[in-house]
Amino acid sequence: MSNKRIIIDMSIVFLLVSIGLQCKDLFIKDDNYTVSYEYVNIKDMSKANVTTKENSKIVVDNFLSGNNNLGSVEETTLNNQEQLEEVELPVQNESVATVVNKPIWYLPVEMGRISQAPRYGHNAYDITSPRGTGETIHPVANGIISGIYTDSAGALIVTVLHDINGVKYTSQYVHLSSYREGIYVGMPVTINDALGQMGTTGNSTGVHLHVTVLDCALFDPNDPNCSDLGAWYNYSNIRLSQEFIGLGSVIYVPYEWYSR
Ligand SMILES: [Zn+2]
Structure with a gap:
């Protein structure tokens, strides 16, 4: 040499x-933050054990039953359906996701590039950013945080539950480098709120976001498709075989973009 x-x-x-x-x-690392789920393997979620902040269970239950009175842990007003309809897609350049169907979904990061599209066994978009861990992760639609947990490989994960035209969806954000300070299960979030920062925690070879959208309510015991993460994983493969590719089923996801 x-x-x-x-x-x-x-x-x-x-x-x-x-x-x-x-x-x-x-x-x-936020020392005040308590992880809401037991250390679990995303492919074997039988150990998932929900421990939520006080009252957040009530908030989630109210949300699932369509009750807009979210209770005392409410910090911001959850946009109802009328407000959702009024949300305007920021048209800043042509790479912004094009809405092809209601509901309106936003891209989860401001700057992004698709590094992997959904395929069998991986019903998600992998998205990188030139800003790496500096990239903030946002919900793809307004909703309520339904899960904050790590998998057995140590990936930091957040899930958001959405109720859109009466249909429950869950979006899942994986490999975060950090959680947004103060988030908790049951917290209402809008598309402008942060969930955390892009990262490479868990089974990952580089800084990226793994984002899945499925048409079910994860952790809802009344939803047999998504009562736990084992069901979620099975359901994602079933839906993928039925050509439901999460985000890509409801919006056009560009290859690369510089604005949500
Ligand atoms: Zn992935």
């Missing part, structure tokens, strides 16, 4: 270490 080659290799190592240190700095 030539000296020049060694210098280049050393530079690469230095660069990678620098990036590693930056990522560490960006991982802001």
